[in-house]
Amino acid sequence: MNPEPLWLTFKLATITSVILLVLALPLAYWLAFGKFKGRGIVESLIGMPLVLPPSVIGFYLLLAFSPSYWFGAWIESVFGLRLVFSFPGLVIASVLYSLPFMVYPIRAGLQSLPPSLREASYTLGKNEWETFFKVLLPNCKPAILTAFVITFAHTVGEFGVVLMIGGNIPGVTKVASVAIYNEVEALNYGAANDYAMVLFAITFVILLLVYSVNNRLLRVRQPS
């Protein structure tokens, strides 16, 4: 078994999860406590990757990234970068595709904190950002951990989008899920099984870890 597709998969999942964590923290805070018009629209847009088939996202990204259309042409002329069939293109696609998996758990975590926590912090003279980083976030560690791990796992499982915009290039866009698909098509069930078993095992271990850790953290917070 060539380990390259696996390595590429975990690299993609790690980079995507880190980028999304940075993007999702302010976004989740805004959604949890912000008062603004058009909340429904913003929430719908963020949640769409949950229900849209990956082929819809893949199709529009294929057109958007193409140098024949304005966005792709603009990126190529300004940055000299062609996003389709490239690793950065996969990262952008994954960030879009996994967005709700990061935002929703963090928002839920923030909303489940007692309002008195924020109020006390304000009363003690902390401003909004200090309150967010020093009081609220440390109190919803389980939610953040869950969000990060689910995002990671979801990106590991990405297939449809990569199949459409990846171009299956070894070492660049050939991730494990696509490698499995190819091996099955080429009737190499043994090789497909090797990749699949690794993904199966690693996904289980990741989830097992997060749930064990979360259970412990939650028990500490709710002494019986």
Place this chain on the structure above:
Amino acid sequence: MNFHLFFLFFLVFLAGCSKPSEKIVVATAANVQYVMKEIKAAFEKESGKEIDIVVGSSGKLTTQIREGAPFDVFVSADTKYPQEIFKNGGSAEKPKVYALGSVVLWSKNIPEAELNIDILTDDKVKKIAIPNPETAPYGEAAIQVLKSKNLFGKIEKKLVFGESIAQTAQYITSGNVEAGFNALSIVLSPEMKDQGNYIILDSTDYKPIEQAAILLNHSADSPKKETSEQFYNFLYSQKAKAIFQKYGYK
């Protein structure tokens, strides 16, 4: 009374469900999908029977057939995959070649006069699409062409692999790549007319692409057996041959 009436309707309903369907399903390699539309129309007109067509890459269809997909005839892009099915007992008859395919170099924007295999090394050609050579015979042939011209090493880094001939065509026509390899039958189809320029590559630079079909197993009393055989034979008829030639097959 009401119960009896209901029971009667129920029986009629059941009878409707169990009426044996004679409509057969033809698993079709992506490169033959457009020509198959025409073959299907000609067959339906001649026989008065209907058929369904399922399109995919030959590799994927072979896997599905091996795992029990309810297809009746498999029209492959090569001979290797039907042979595989025959060896595994999926058919009582050996596969037969119905056409020889040709490879083209195709570009959306490069003018026909400039289009040749050497232009692929040019800096303005950044990406080249090719059907996955591991599962698509046209991709395998394209690699043979590149190697015979000693170009493979020079352009290897530019290659992107389509899952099938159809996805490769999509990469080319959407302008995501500057050029790509494909099947002559695709560029000659009405659907792809005016989608850029192409040249036919020298067929001595690659092993002939012998496209074979295979009649898949049926039980002796299957209602689909007769139509399947009829369609399978139609594929090798003079009428079908003429349609294949229209789409550039030899």
